[in-house]
Amino acid sequence: xxKSFARxxxxxxxxxxxxxASAQGYPNKPxxxxxxxPPGAFTDVVARLLAEHLGNLxxxxxxxxxxxxxxxxxxxDIVSKARPDGYTLLxxxxxxxxxxxxxFPKLGYDPAKDFIAVTNVAFVSLMLVVNxxxxxxxxxxxxxxxxxxxxxLRFASSGNGSSQHLAAELFMQMxxxxxxxxxxxxxxxxxxxxxxxxxDLNFDGVGSALQFVRGGKLKVLGVATAKxxxxxxxxxxxxESGLPGFTAQSWFGVFAPAGTAxxxxxxxxDDINGFLKxxxxxxxxxxxGGELAPxxxxxxxxxxxxxxxxxxxxxxxxxxxxxx
Numbered sequence: 332x333x334k335s336f337a338r339x340x341x342x343x344x345x346x347x348x349x350x351x352a353s354a355q356g357y358p359n360k361p362x363x364x365x366x367x368x369p370p371g372a373f374t375d376v377v378a379r380l381l382a383e384h385l386g387n388l389x390x391x392x393x394x395x396x397x398x399x400x401x402x403x404x405x406x407x408d409i410v411s412k413a414r415p416d417g418y419t420l421l422x423x424x425x426x427x428x429x430x431x432x433x434x435f436p437k438l439g440y441d442p443a444k445d446f447i448a449v450t451n452v453a454f455v456s457l458m459l460v461v462n463x464x465x466x467x468x469x470x471x472x473x474x475x476x477x478x479x480x481x482x483x484l485r486f487a488s489s490g491n492g493s494s495q496h497l498a499a500e501l502f503m504q505m506x507x508x509x510x511x512x513x514x515x516x517x518x519x520x521x522x523x524x525x526x527x528x529x530x531d532l533n534f535d536g537v538g539s540a541l542q543f544v545r546g547g548k549l550k551v552l553g554v555a556t557a558k559x560x561x562x563x564x565x566x567x568x569x570x571e572s573g574l575p576g577f578t579a580q581s582w583f584g585v586f587a588p589a590g591t592a593x594x595x596x597x598x599x600x601d602d603i604n605g606f607l608k609x610x611x612x613x614x615x616x617x618x619x620g621g622e623l624a625p626x627x628x629x630x631x632x633x634x635x636x637x638x639x640x641x642x643x644x645x646x647x648x649x650x651x652x653x654x655x
Contacts, residue, residue: 354594357417361392364585365410366422367403373538373621374583377453378422380615381585384606395422402492402654403427404438407586411440415590417599421446423586425494425643429636433644434492434654442640446586448632450600451624452607453616455581457498457555459569460540461532462525463547470553470572477508484510487521487533491655495521497643498534498555498579500650502569505577514655525549534579537562538620555579561617582639584624584632600629 364382368374375397382393398406407427413419421427428442440446459470465484467473477484488495491514503510513530515521518539524530526548533540537560543549544563553569554560557578569577585603587596604626606612616623627635646652 354417354592354598357592357595357598358389358391360418361394362389362417363394363396363419364422365396365398365406365419367399367401367406367424367427368397369399370397373455373536373619374422374424376619377583377616377621380612381422381452381603381606384609384612385602388602388605402431402434402490404431404435404440407431407442407446408439410586410588411445413588415588415592417587417591417595419588420449420599421586422452423584425582425639426492428584428586429640430492430497430643430647432640433647434652442636445589447589447591447596447629448636449585449587449596449629450603450607451582451584451627451632451635452603453583453624454622455494455583456537456560456620456622457494457534457579457581458537458540458560458563458566459502459532459552459555460525460535460544460549461552462528462530463550464528465531465550467552469567470569470574473552474506474508477506477510484508484531485513485529486510487513487515487525487530489518489521490514490516492647492652494579494581495534496652497646499532500652501579501646502534502574502577504646504649505574522549536581536620541620560622562620582624584636596629600627600632 364378366374366378378395382395386393398409403424403426407421410419410421431438467476486499521533525533544551551566553572554566555569555578559568607623607626613623
C-alpha cells in the first residue's frame, strides 16, 4: 500500500516537474489561435494583429484558425477539448463564453469550467441607428414615438441571441418599449432592409453602420457605450440621452483550456497587455470601429466574464430568447 502511494506521489511530482519545464520553455513551437468568425470580420482583423504581435515577440508562428458558425460555439468547443499546454488558444466572443449557456441547453462545453480567461482584448461599440424617415431625433423622442405607436417598431439583428438582438431586448426591458424582432443571417442584409424601410431600427456595430450614417442612408440616435466613441464624438451616449446604465457592446478576448499552467496564462496576459498599449494597434482598431480593452489580468477578466454571463443570461431569460 505504501509503495503504491509512493509511486503515485512520484508520478504526480514528475508530472508537475514536466509541466513547470514546459511552461518555462513556452513557446517553443507554433501557437494556434482559434476564432469563431470568418476571415475579414472585425474579430478576425484584431486576432491577426494580435497573432502578428505575439509571433514577433515569441519568434514562433501564431496561426489564426477560422472556425466560424453556431455563434462562435464551434470554435469554443474545439479549444475546450484541446491539450492545456498553451499551444491552442481561443479568441473568444461574448457569445461563445458568456451568452451561449443560456441559449444552448445542450452546449458541448462549459465556459466557466472548461476555460481559463486570459485577458480581454477588444470591444465593438454598438449604436442605435434608424431609418431616416423615422420621426425621431434623439433617444427621448424615439422612446416616446415607440410607446405611442399602435404597431410596434421593427428592429433588425444578425440573428437570435446576437449582440444586436440582446441590446434591443435590454433596451426594451429598461424602457418598457415594445418592439418586434426581425432576425437576419448577417448584418449586411439587415442594413439593406433598414435602409429600404423594411425594418425601423438596429443596434448595429459602429464600424459596419458608420458608412451608411455618413452617407445619409441611416440616422444615428445614440451610442450604447459608457463614453462617447472617438469616431463619432458628436453623437451622445444613450446614457447621456436619459437612460442611465444602458450599455451594450460585443467583446472579444483570449481563453486557454482549463488546466493550462498558471505560468503560461500569466505570460500570455502580460504579453497581450503589451499589445493593448501599442499606439499603432489602438489607431488601427479605432479606425475600424472598435476599441481595445484596457490592460487587464486573468483575475479581472474572469470577473468581467462572470458579470457579463449573469447580465445577459437575465436578459435572455426575461425575453425568453431561444437559439435558432
